[in-house]
Amino acid sequence: MSLPSDTRVADVVKLREYETSPRPVALNVAEVSVLRGLPGGRLGLTPSDEPGCYLLQATSWVGAVVLPRLTIQILPKVQDLRTVLTMFTSGAGLVEWGTDGAAYDQSDLVEGVAGLLLRTTNGATRRGLVHGYRAANERLPVIRGRMDVQQLAARPWDSWPVPCRFDDFTADIPENRILLAAVRHVLRWPVGPVLRRMAGELLQRLEGVGDSPVAMTEYDLIRRTPLNQHYQPALTLARLVLEGFGLTQGAGGLTAQTFLVDMNKLFEKWIGDELRARLYPTIEVVEQMAVPLSVSPAVTMNPDLVFLRGTKTVFVADVKYKLTGGGLGRTSDYYQLLAYTTALRLRRGMLIYCRADLAPDRVITVVGGNQRLHTHPMDLSGSPEVVAEALDALAESIRKLT
The missing domain is CATH 3.40.1350 (Trna Endonuclease; Chain: A, domain 1)
Structure with missing residues (x-):
């Protein structure tokens, strides 16, 4: 049976929360495996009467799933994107929206969140990166800090370069590594040229900051201080981005990029933050x-x-x-x-x-x-x-x- 023309190629499928696609979508075996591999029932698939075609069922998770041939956008029921993005900023006390509502109507949630993160990160870092002291152990031609006596005692024949222990004042600290990880995630997405340029400028600004394989763990260890206080809104958004963005491995080497956020949890957190501020x-x-x-x-x-x-x-x-x-x-x-x-x-x-x-x-x-x-x-x-x-x-x- 040949597929109808409107299901043979589906570049973009748009759904709203809890909505089922009005028409079956053609998916190959690898794509089905990837979508069914999304954790926690974030997207439902039901075989249709058309061979190789499936009905997609959205849940409370909104965002996008990007496959090489297909993008699935799950939109919030809330029509005004500014309201949804305001939920992301709850408790952070930032973002003043412009008057051009049409610009938000033409954007999707993923690009909106990406832009919000990049603008907030730019505002936090434009006067310079926060620096901090980091314990370092290095061999140097001249003594810095204090000599590592334990290394010298263990290997007295290997005394040059001199093993030293010192505190290095550096930008390579958890706060900056978390922002760097979030900006790198944004660049993996097909965002517009303006956001890509902004992300590229931020990468240059964060040059010298190391990549962190455990950015979320580092976030939980950060203590708020007067020095990093102005970073807090950007760090809050970076955490949401790092939680939402992910890669899903599927059959046949197919990889899907995902950004999905649970509106249930987002709504609960937003209500709590807003009531806390008002009461x-x-x-x-x-x-x-x-x-x-x-x-x-x-x-x-x-x-x-x-x-x-x-x-x-x-x-x-x-x-x-x-x-x-x-x-x-x-x-x-x-x-x-x-x-x-x-x-x-x-x-x-x-x-x-x-x-x-x-x-x-x-x-x-x-x-x-x-x-x-x-x-x-x-x-x-x-x-x-x-x-x-x-x-x-x-x-x-x-x-x-x-």
């Missing part, structure tokens, strides 16, 4: 705090957000990215929130949803316990300014309930 200093927002559910044997839970006044827990909230079509919270979500309010001995709690097709009931009262479980939908369909107002309203609602 500080009267209310502290703690994410994923361990809460005991039972006495013995010990069973713990981790609510998305716990709100504290001083040392007293005053409120709890669970963040859900996807809402049921009818606009109501899922029954299981109410069960989960009820468990949190009961274990924390609270009279109120809140489910924060991304958006609703229909307005859900704002509060239900639990039979028997009389806990009041509130529901607050966050509509992300407007401009970043409108979304910021919605976040203000959410914070004010929580402040009144506590």
Whole structure:
């Protein structure tokens, strides 16, 4: 059976979250192996009635999968790319968007994130790279620091060049190695000439910084200091880029480049960061705090957000990215929130949803316990300014309930 012309060659397939491709896509054996090898069910494949053709099912993971013959773009449901990129910058306090919304409409998520990273890295490093001291052991023709007595004692016949131990003041430190790794990742993508030129300039600026095979591990070891404070937004974005970018090996030597981000986790982190900034200093927002559910044997839970006044827990909230079509919270979500309010001995709690097709009931009262479980939908369909107002309203609602 010959393939229809619209499925024989598919250079770019665009899907939105949880969407299934409207037509089957022709894939060879190697491509199927690569896509099925994506971890964690990031993309679903279902064989169609057409031999060698598959329906693609997107999940909550957005971004792109680039094969030599095919690019699969998974777009967020949020229409304004500026709002999605704002989620990436949550807690970092950066990015002022221009007024040209059309420029964002013409960009995809991957290029948007790449541009955001490069601009932020350029801003952090344009006045010079942060330097630090690094312990070094080298053999030198003149003594620097102190002689390595242990080496001299072990090999007294090998005394020149002199083994020395010293602290080297260098730009080759974890902060710069992480930025370098992220910029190199961006250059592997088919980004536009402006971004490629910016990435090339940053590579020249980072010349002398070594490559790190364990950039993510180094990130976790960095301590924030006054010296690297201005690096923090760029490092935060670099971590997201390093987590999202990856290479997937497939059959027949085929390699796919991927950049995929879980909107569930991104939305949860963004809500937590934004509420923390708005409720500080009267209310502290703690994410994923361990809460005991039972006495013995010990069973713990981790609510998305716990709100504290001083040392007293005053409120709890669970963040859900996807809402049921009818606009109501899922029954299981109410069960989960009820468990949190009961274990924390609270009279109120809140489910924060991304958006609703229909307005859900704002509060239900639990039979028997009389806990009041509130529901607050966050509509992300407007401009970043409108979304910021919605976040203000959410914070004010929580402040009144506590």
